[in-house]
Amino acid sequence: MDKEFITRGVKRCSGGKFLLWLTPWVLLLAFGLFSAALVLIKGLNQTNMDNRFAFGLWIFLDLTVIALGAGAFFTGFLLYILKIDDLKAVINSAVVIGLVCYSGAVCVLAVDVGQPLRAWFTFWYPNVHSMLTEVTFCISCYLTVLAIEYLPIVLKNRRLREVPSMLVFEHELHKLIYVLAGVGTFLSFFHQGSLGGLYGVLRGRPFAFREGLALWPSTFFLFIISAAAVGPSFILLTTWLVEKISRKKLVKPEVPGLLARISGLMLAVYVLAKTVDTLVWLNRTSPERGFQGWQYYSWRPFGTWILFAEIVVFGLVPALILLSPKLRANAGWRLSAAAMACCGVALNRFVMTVQTLALPTLSFDPFMSYYPSWQEVGTFLAVVAYGVLVYSFSFRYFQLFPQERDLRVQTPPQREERELITAGRY
Amino acid sequence: MTTRRDLFKITGGAAVGALLTPAPWRMITDGALWSENWPGIPRPARGEIRAKFTNCTLCPAGCAMKARCVGDQPISLAGVAGHPLSHGALCPFGIAGHHLPYHPERLLSGAVEDAAAAIKKGIGEGGRIAVFDTRPGRTASWTYRRAMASLPGGLYLRPQAALNGNAVDLSAARTVLSFGVPLLDGWGTPGNVIQARGNFRLIQVEAIESRTAAMADLWLPTNAGEERAMASIILNGGMDHIARELENGPVLVLGPEDWPEIVELNRKYGALGRTIVSRRDAPVPDTWKDAAPEMEWADAAEGSIRVLLIDETAPGAYVPWHSLETKLSRDAVVVAFTATRDGYARHAQFSIPTAVFPEALDDIPAAVDSPAGVFRLSTSLVPPAAGTIDPAMFIARLAGIDAASALRDRAGAICRSARGNVFHYADSKSTPMKEMKADAFWKSLNEGACWIDDLDPKAPAPKLVARAATRASNVSLVETCGAGLVSPLFSKLHEESHVRLARHEIALNPAGGFHDGERVALQTDCGRIAMTVLLDPSIPPGSIQAATGADVLDLCGGVTGAKVVRI
Amino acid sequence: MRGTILFLAGLTAALGAGWIAFPKVLYRHSPQPVDFSHKVHAEKAGQKCEDCHAFRDDGSFAGIPSLEKCSGCHAAAMGTTAAEKNFIEHYVIPNREPEWHDYAQQPENVWFSHATHVKRASMKCETCHGNIGAAGTLPAYRLDPVSGYSRDVMSMDACVNCHRQKGSEHSCLDCHK
């Protein structure tokens, strides 16, 4: 049925199987859209957020997702600017992941605000001092860049190439790609930073407040580095996942190693910077503002363990694993380290968003707790489902892994493997 | 023939063109503007801002009020600065009083004809008819007494008179010893108490750190139910540091008035005649002198009343139903004149809707802390709701007497007495009564004025009488969203914060083993009411703090040994 | 070539729709209840703006005068115009308030005080309301049904510009409530 859409030389499962695979995700998406609609129509009272927990699950996950999506810009940066050509093998996949993460995050943000119809005021009456303005501008611009970067992948599709003008268009785009990569990198660096700045500038919340280097608080730079560190790790994980699910080799064996090395390197830098930052904050920044550092960690359940987990368990450890050639050569070690790195950054975003709001600021405040409502969870699941769907389609109809074809040619599949393929299984 | 590509071309052109027109931008802007006029949001009425004056009837204090009106509609209330009694202060209940006519739970309909028929039947069968008046001394009260005098076997019943009908002169006190009296939380005239607060030392004996205890100079925590024991210890000089405090007179001792100890303490420390004085009430026309006498409800014979008419339009002391009930004959007819379903309406066969503040025209007698008699009107700021009945008119018609001009007649009588001064709210000036004509007096009363009597030079020495004392309850009741209606905005004070207890909320010590928000039942010999628990470590173990409310008073009034049980 | 033509066709169509058709479709035109002439009142009756558009005692501005004000002079016909005749028949005699449309009605969230502008800053009515006072007829009232505002209401930009020139622009709450 849709054979003529599928890239030459690669095998994809039958349409029926594909639909079967899509069904659960479509259902999930439907449920998510329903809960999002509830919030939009009935208002934010559908969530469990309140005046004290003004931000909740959504902001936390937006920050996480955007950090994971950073693989797109960082790989692009390494490939097009630093000319590490091996990364060509995953750049398309990275771009799709980036697009999914960013567009998803933006959609959730649109649900998260009380009056979406006024969201454009930020562009018309921007407050240049606000980190959120910076974020809004950069994310929307970078989303456009990602869309344009995504186009050539789409245009490479067999059927579309039959339209001559499309071919020309794509050719033109390709000349542009370096510019785009450059712009994208700049924008992305910037807003990853401003996302960190969001909390670093909260002088009213000494737990989040950080002193500045130049214009921005230290969290600005920490977020950039951490994002750059987990981006490759996340690509590593997704690629492996796709290989497992589709039962195909998609990239040459040296590529994951390279990704792991980059990730490990950045992670090491991040852990170092984070440690220094934490020490400065605990011993100077916070006490100067009347808040003794130790007291933050005496509100159960947020003890010092959270600090340890964030920096050592999910920071230092994976960094070391990824840095040692022997360990990262082993897929098991490599993947678990990558996973840990991702968890580490997620934990960091959780601490910055949720713990910041949970901790009391006034002496007569209680410690606050918050559990998301099903509408909040549902809305976010919609983004996950949407991501899987977009990726699945892209994987089926576009060439996300250029090496896939060559790999098939080099290593003719074993018999059972061939049977599987002819049987049209993933 | 057109191809798909042609379509692309046209659409492209159209898109570019559209962007060069105001249309898309207008729509984006309008979208945002539309959200300014969000559907369903009321627009405040505009018009000329005017000031009107009245007096609050929500409690016996009768504080003076300045209403800010758009046209004729009051939109906010404030105190009248410089007022000799209320000193410009209002309590939260008064501040939002102008919302009461729109209260969703207001009683607006009742079987008036049936009630009238049932009453006539009752009287026809020769039974005793009685009016129970929650706020005696009003002109309406006099109308009831006149009506009852003209009806065979008519009785006029009133709650127990505070301090035996005497008044408190706080300004004279140097030391105030209070046994659980909410002196700083709505007692007497709040503005007057606050005014006098600087001059006296307050010793509060109370189990719970109430608002008053928290603000007292000295708080003596006792175990719940042991306040009276503490009183007799102090009386017998058992606590010498307190005794020393009490030497700094003049002293005023406040507490449950049926305790002999309170009376004795006041005697011992010479309060009588100095901080507790007898008051001369506002004069009435001579033609009213043949009115039925005031009788305390407790003195009525058991099972004697065939028809009981309860006027609770002017909230005052609430007598628990289980006590009042004993006075009724078996086939008694009970009619409640009320604006709420929460009060005696729960027990009456007939509930007749009445006007609420600030609809009703009424007068407010002197509060307990006013040594001088006063006369002031609560003029209606908004017209009474359709279907409401004026109880005084209703009962007057029942007895066939004319009371339409009662208020004006009384104003005339006061004017003739030529005593005291009239304080005008608009310009906070006072004019001697003797300099005013009756019409001018009546006019200024309606525009906002207060007549304050001279202190009686040859006033008799006040008397206090002790009675058979009831035992103290372990439930401490705080005036919250109590009997009667309160503004819906009181949600700010309980639902949206925890400044006050909501109705059917009880505060307990966490040690009690209950958890926050748990549904429990408050139980006494008189029954049980479902309550919600709020944990508060400042409540001592074993004590219960609850918000007053007719049903809670029915449950806990005059009984002891209340307990909280799981449902 | 053909492509270009098609493109231009689309372009012009959209331009036409956007500039000419759109405003017609969007704005809801409604005439004023009475064919009132400021000109006649100003010239014949020699009235000033504030004779009818007066301040209240509390300092607020009454805006469009109530029927009571009009009936003061027009209890019976003063002239011979059909407009006045209609007015007296339909409004004065049945004592029915005309439902005037206020061209300059500001949004609910705006605090505009005529007192501060006219009395303190001593501005002329014409500065904001144009020379409607000299107009012989009342222009039709144009409502934007989406935003719910009159098309002729003063925009925030206009307010801000003037305040800026006068150096009296401090914060949103200067004019918003």
Add this chain to the structure above:
Amino acid sequence: MNARYGMTIDIDRCNGCGACMVACAVENNIPPAHAGANDRKGLTWIRVYKVDNGKEYPERRSAFVPVLCQQCGNETPCAHVCPQQAVDVDPKTGVVGQMPERCLGCRYCMAACPYHARYFNWWDPAWPKGMEKTLNPSVAPRMRGVVEKCNFCHGRWHEARQRAAAGGLAASEPVDYVPACVEACPAGAIRFGNLNDATTEVARKSKEPDSFRLLEKLGTDPKIYYHSKRDWVKTIAEAPRPGAGKENVRG
């Protein structure tokens, strides 16, 4: 010279009656609570907190602390973070203004405010039938999904200025301007005035040794001064100490 409006709140005079909260709601067209609201989802621009000395009964002592927008004067946290200039500080009055019609409801300002003085409209505002007649024309009712907070009863400021202009007074800053909570407090615990004018009571009282501001070390320069002679009450100005006073507010 610009005015710097501020308040002094005498905690030793406040008995927590709540008159200020009710008067504020009346003045500023704040609707009654929605059925689903609680003390964390409510709307009350000024909120009275019950604080205590952390001891157990009978040593426990309580006090009441009204907390409203502290009108921070230095790098005002909320104004600093708002992405679309819905919050600003008026240099003429020092009042921190919130513009509900400009607000998109991102709630970043609420996360930024250490005093929890900002409130979000979680529900569409609703009044019992007929009660909308009592709304104040000088304040625009807000819509769902926007943030609001105390602005020192700016509607009253507008009115006072209009009265001054109508009465031909030259003064640009009104003399008879006072917020609703100040007018309503029966105990006279709240005082209001221009902190820059040394002759005012607030200016004098704010400099007394018993006066303090909440979380002063944050450097946000609040304009609300609290006042108490009790030492344990003064400690509420400092950062939270775990274990102490966790139950003061029911979360």
